[in-house]
Amino acid sequence: MTSAERxxxxxxxxxxxxxxxxxxxxxxxxxxxxxxxxxxxxxxLTPIQFVGLDNYKEMFxxxxxxxxxxxxxxxxxxxxxPIGMGLSVxxxxxxxxKVKGIAIYRTIYYLPxxxxxxxxxxxxxxxxxxxxxxxxxxxISFFTGLPMSECPKWLASEFWSKNALILMSFWGVxxxxxxxxxxxxxxxxxxxxxxxxxxxxxxxxxLTVTLPGLSPVIFFQLIITIVxxxxxxxxxxxxxxxxxxxxxxxxxxxxxxxxKAFKYYQMGYASALAWVLFLCIMLxxxxxxxxxxxxxxxxxxxx
Amino acid sequence: MKNFRLALVAFVCLTFVxxxxxxxxxxxxxxxxxxxxxxPEENQILVDLLNDFQKKHPEIPVELQRLPxxxxxxxxxxxxxxxLAPDVVFTEVGNFADLFLRGAxxxxxxxxxxxxxDLSGYYPSxxxxxxxxxxxxxxxxDTAPICVIYxxxxxxxxAGVAYPTDxxxxxxxVAIAKKVMKKDxxxxxxxxxxxxxxxxxxxxxxxxxGSYVDNVKHPTKWTFAIDPDTQKAIQFRADMIGKxxxxxxxxxxxxxxxxxxxxMFSNGSEAMFxxxxxKTPTFRMIKDFKWDVVMMPKGPRGFRGFSTGGSGYGIxxxxxxxxxxxxxxxxISGEEGAKKLAQTGLAQPALMKEANTTFLDNSDPRNKKMxxxxxxxxxxxxxxxxxxxxxxSIIGPELDKVWNGTETAEEAMEKLKxxxxxxxxxxx
Numbered sequence: 001m002t003s004a005e006r007x008x009x010x011x012x013x014x015x016x017x018x019x020x021x022x023x024x025x026x027x028x029x030x031x032x033x034x035x036x037x038x039x040x041x042x043x044x045l046t047p048i049q050f051v052g053l054d055n056y057k058e059m060f061x062x063x064x065x066x067x068x069x070x071x072x073x074x075x076x077x078x079x080x081x082p083i084g085m086g087l088s089v090x091x092x093x094x095x096x097x098k099v100k101g102i103a104i105y106r107t108i109y110y111l112p113x114x115x116x117x118x119x120x121x122x123x124x125x126x127x128x129x130x131x132x133x134x135x136x137x138x139x140i141s142f143f144t145g146l147p148m149s150e151c152p153k154w155l156a157s158e159f160w161s162k163n164a165l166i167l168m169s170f171w172g173v174x175x176x177x178x179x180x181x182x183x184x185x186x187x188x189x190x191x192x193x194x195x196x197x198x199x200x201x202x203x204x205x206x207l208t209v210t211l212p213g214l215s216p217v218i219f220f221q222l223i224i225t226i227v228x229x230x231x232x233x234x235x236x237x238x239x240x241x242x243x244x245x246x247x248x249x250x251x252x253x254x255x256x257x258x259x260k261a262f263k264y265y266q267m268g269y270a271s272a273l274a275w276v277l278f279l280c281i282m283l284x285x286x287x288x289x290x291x292x293x294x295x296x297x298x299x300x301x302x303x
Numbered sequence: 304m305k306n307f308r309l310a311l312v313a314f315v316c317l318t319f320v321x322x323x324x325x326x327x328x329x330x331x332x333x334x335x336x337x338x339x340x341x342x343p344e345e346n347q348i349l350v351d352l353l354n355d356f357q358k359k360h361p362e363i364p365v366e367l368q369r370l371p372x373x374x375x376x377x378x379x380x381x382x383x384x385x386x387l388a389p390d391v392v393f394t395e396v397g398n399f400a401d402l403f404l405r406g407a408x409x410x411x412x413x414x415x416x417x418x419x420x421d422l423s424g425y426y427p428s429x430x431x432x433x434x435x436x437x438x439x440x441x442x443x444x445d446t447a448p449i450c451v452i453y454x455x456x457x458x459x460x461x462a463g464v465a466y467p468t469d470x471x472x473x474x475x476x477v478a479i480a481k482k483v484m485k486k487d488x489x490x491x492x493x494x495x496x497x498x499x500x501x502x503x504x505x506x507x508x509x510x511x512x513g514s515y516v517d518n519v520k521h522p523t524k525w526t527f528a529i530d531p532d533t534q535k536a537i538q539f540r541a542d543m544i545g546k547x548x549x550x551x552x553x554x555x556x557x558x559x560x561x562x563x564x565x566x567m568f569s570n571g572s573e574a575m576f577x578x579x580x581x582k583t584p585t586f587r588m589i590k591d592f593k594w595d596v597v598m599m600p601k602g603p604r605g606f607r608g609f610s611t612g613g614s615g616y617g618i619x620x621x622x623x624x625x626x627x628x629x630x631x632x633x634x635i636s637g638e639e640g641a642k643k644l645a646q647t648g649l650a651q652p653a654l655m656k657e658a659n660t661t662f663l664d665n666s667d668p669r670n671k672k673m674x675x676x677x678x679x680x681x682x683x684x685x686x687x688x689x690x691x692x693x694x695x696s697i698i699g700p701e702l703d704k705v706w707n708g709t710e711t712a713e714e715a716m717e718k719l720k721x722x723x724x725x726x727x728x729x730x731x
Contacts, residue, residue: 044380044405263377264691265401
């Protein structure tokens with residue numbers, strides 16, 4: 001290692017040190033405690049009781065709500081992540097045009113992400129989704145001519161409630177957009193010029209220059225958004241009063257963990273659920289890294 | 304190189320800041336701590352009482368901890384586990400079981416006997432709730448039968464329907480609710496006949512003579528899915544939505560964006576509304592129409608039963624100032640506390656003397672005297688740890704389908720049977 005390399009390594013470690021320390025001293029304890037608790041029965045007040053694998057056995061073989069929560073979470077993730085990412089890329093490309101006042105457009109598209117997934121936003125969406133007088137059904141009925149009583153019942157319907165959550169998640173495409181925009185601007189124009197000289201049309205340029213150039217950003221976004229959507233909570237909690245209804249159709253994993261831990265005081269079982277969710281996220285991330293050959297890093301030589 | 308050093312300095316500083324903020328946790332004080340929940344109006348009653356108590360007992364400094372109702376028990380249990388718990392706790396019929404079954408409450412018989420407190424002054428049905436195997440754990444503050452149907456007099460006048468009386472039946476109720484509804488030219492309902500404060504099957508279950516468990520004090524199994532009267536009651540609530548169409552369907556309710564059904568009563572879009580008497584201070588602010596209350600109709604089998612709220616004050620076992628805590632409990636759940644409470648109209652004091660006098664002043668709602676009768680018919684949730692979980696996570700989701708009309712009560716009960724058998728009431 002040369003001295004420059006060493007210096008670079010030290011700087012890198014220092015950059016991650018605050019997070020690492022926070023991870024070890026603040027998150028680390030609870031994570032380990034939760035692992036231990038997942039083999040116990042504990043209702044906060046009465047003494048902790050070791051029960052071995054009972055919590056996990058109950059979860060996999062005796063708890064239909066666990067499977068329901070897992071299914072709901074997976075459904076949400078597998079639909080909201082790809083569609084949301086696609087939308088983000090499209091919006092980012094639009095926002096990458098050189099037209100007058102583009103900064104204003106970018107701001108407008110980014111604004112919802114500033115508000116994020118707060119309770120206030122969830123309440124706003126509750127109004128939008130109101131089946132009898134909400135904005136969404138008003139628009140559907142306006143464009144299709146369907147009476148509002150025949151439009152989807154959104155949050156009140158077992159079938160539509162999850163799709164409503166997915167629709168609502170696109171509220172945040174601006175967050176992804178900003179990152180893709182940065183990625184797009186990092187692609188050297190020389191590559192586009194070269195492609196043009198070689199006779200590539202716009203679509204071919206997109207496939208062979210834009211997408212590979214954007215791939216590290218897409219990879220990063222994929223991992224982050226999947227992790228985040230596995231952990232969806234605030235919106236569901238606020239929109240369903242913490243119940244995950246109707247008929248458990250919006251019961252997602254974190255909400256279920258919350259209910260078990262803080263509504264029903266089953267800390268052990270909740271810890272076990274949390275660990276299973278953690279392993280699911282680990283697995284999903286590992287798969288993504290394992291199959292990340294499609295990611296192209298600039299300056300890297302393909303062998 | 305310069306930047307590198309700068310980063311190093313910044314890093315060291317940050318680490319110190321983090322270390323200090325972590326060690327900044329303080330220990331509890333030596334004040335007598337009392338915890339409670341409630342609206343600003345409700346809280347003010349307690350604040351006034353505590354100020355009076357402070358004047359009488361300057362030697363006992365009191366500190367009030369006001370918590371949100373939804374997180375109340377969780378927060379309390381966590382505080383107990385962390386050794387930071389309050390001494391006196393406000394508790395109600397529901398979370399009393401949560402605290403009692405975990406052994407958090409101090410038995411109060413010795414204190415009561417020592418001070419010769421006469422508990423017979425309280426409604427027997429209320430003291431009974433807080434008494435287990437002869438020991439009393441909570442001194443009652445109020446009772447709140449959920450049998451109060453608030454009705455909009457203007458809606459009745461508009462429809463030319465006579466005001467309901469306490470002896471009405473379920474059939475009268477449905478017929479009247481249909482008449483007092485209002486629709487606009489397109490057929491859209493602008494005023495519903497009836498609505499509940501939240502999705503509330505319990506009052507109907509009890510009024511129909513149904514049940515949730517075999518024995519409320521010592522439950523051994525859920526009877527909810529096998530009790531034919533319960534099934535009829537559930538079907539009745541669903542019929543109010545789907546068949547009689549007097550109640551707003553869940554699709555209107557699920558997405559009201561923060562507006563509660565109580566607000567809909569206030570703005571005139573419901574003719575009748577069921578809740579406890581605690582809505583009174585809110586509804587007294589209504590300017591556009593007059594209103595009164597009436598007892599929930601008699602069940603189809605001719606008798607009555609209501610679920611109920613109701614609360615009181617207990618002392619946590621973990622308290623190190625039990626003597627002082629008892630002084631406070633005695634004061635706030637005694638006569639002066641009951642009087643203050645009755646004056647606001649917020650609640651019916653559990654102390655019969657105050658319920659019969661101060662509470663029955665000439666203020667709205669005029670017919671609140673019916674509560675003196677109603678308190679006889681109150682029913683309590685079973686004393687088990689998993690009541691909340693079973694009603695919200697097992698029964699609730701299945702009933703959602705009944706309210707939505709995708710399942711009948713009978714079908715729901717069939718599905719619930721095995722689930723309830725598996726999740727027996729937990730009493731330990």
